[in-house]
Amino acid sequence: MGTWFPKFYDPLMKPLEKMGFDKVRKELIAKAEGRVLEVGSGTGANFRHYRKAVEVDATEPNPLMLKQSIKQAEKSYVPVVLYPAKAEELPFPDKTFDTVTATLVFCTIPEPEKALQEIRRVCKQGAKILLFEHVRMNGKLAGKTQDLLTPIWKKAFDGCHLNRNTLELVKRSGLIVLDVTSYSGGLFLVIECVNG
Template identity: 55%
Template sequence: MSKWFPWLYDMAMKPLEQLKLTKRRKLLINNATGRVLEIGSGTGVNFPYYTNAIRVDAIEPNSLMRDRSHKRKYTTTIQTYLVGAEKLPFADNTFDSVVGTLVFCTIPEPTKALEEIQRVSKSGAKILLLEHVRLNNKFLGEIQDIATPVWKRLCDGCHLNRNTEALIKNSRLSILKKESFYRGLFITIQCLNNKSSTDKAHDKLMP
């Protein structure tokens, strides 16, 4: 990756952020309370919006993106870690809230990441996501499929056609609220980590 990519990323996203995403980010992150985990913090776009968090632990596997995030202005205590989402360096039941914005498209093993999120967050923790997803429109969805291999190479592994909602539905998280915008290209999802009930149900099935 070029050392200019984080800067180019912020510049390319700026018009979209101003039109729609900044408002959505603020509304979503306003629900993040207590000790918060951010998955894939990138260049730190979300950092100024953590007004209700006590502390934020932010993971980002790309060192260039992480370095740029340190230049953001914010008031909440934020610690960054140079790690991926598939193996989180935190104890079980650590976090009250988890935030991820425009990140699941790039995670190599998203199912493992969801399992790790559930492990390190408390029972009843809020999981707050903003993602771009594969469109339901057959023609446009197929265009995303065709474009994805090239797009991944250009944009740090981003999958244009990843169906993140389906991944969540197949996980042990419960979707409480979903909103879509930009004709379904972007979604916000608020989930609940209800692992206490699912763990009990799993234990009953064990011999």
């Protein structure tokens, strides 16, 4: 994990948030209910959007991002508890959560399949899993461009895989996909699932 990326993450994301990311986050996070796990909470951009959650347990492995998220957690409408944990090793008992959220995080998880199995483990049966992710595009040229750029992009942007097919990983994990909404020509997806 680099040190420059956490410092500049919010300024880099600000134009994208204004162009629609914040609206997508708000609509998605509004669906989170009960006890909620947020995986890879970053600098806490989602915290202000929780309204129906009883409590949010937020994991973030990058200590610099976790530190930045404390202010957002303190301003949250619902209680937020922060954990310095990886998605592949969640520090919670089986069947704990009613909802799991993750936004723009699966691109950076080193072992996404393992993370999805951990999410399934800590979710109750029928729990909601709400994801907003950028993915490998279906178009031949766009997808190949992402493939070519990914090695450089990963080094520059803290392990981010431009070409990760998160939707396919979710489908193979055993989660039941209920709805997929595409943005920006399929570069970004909202994936709504349940733990079946």
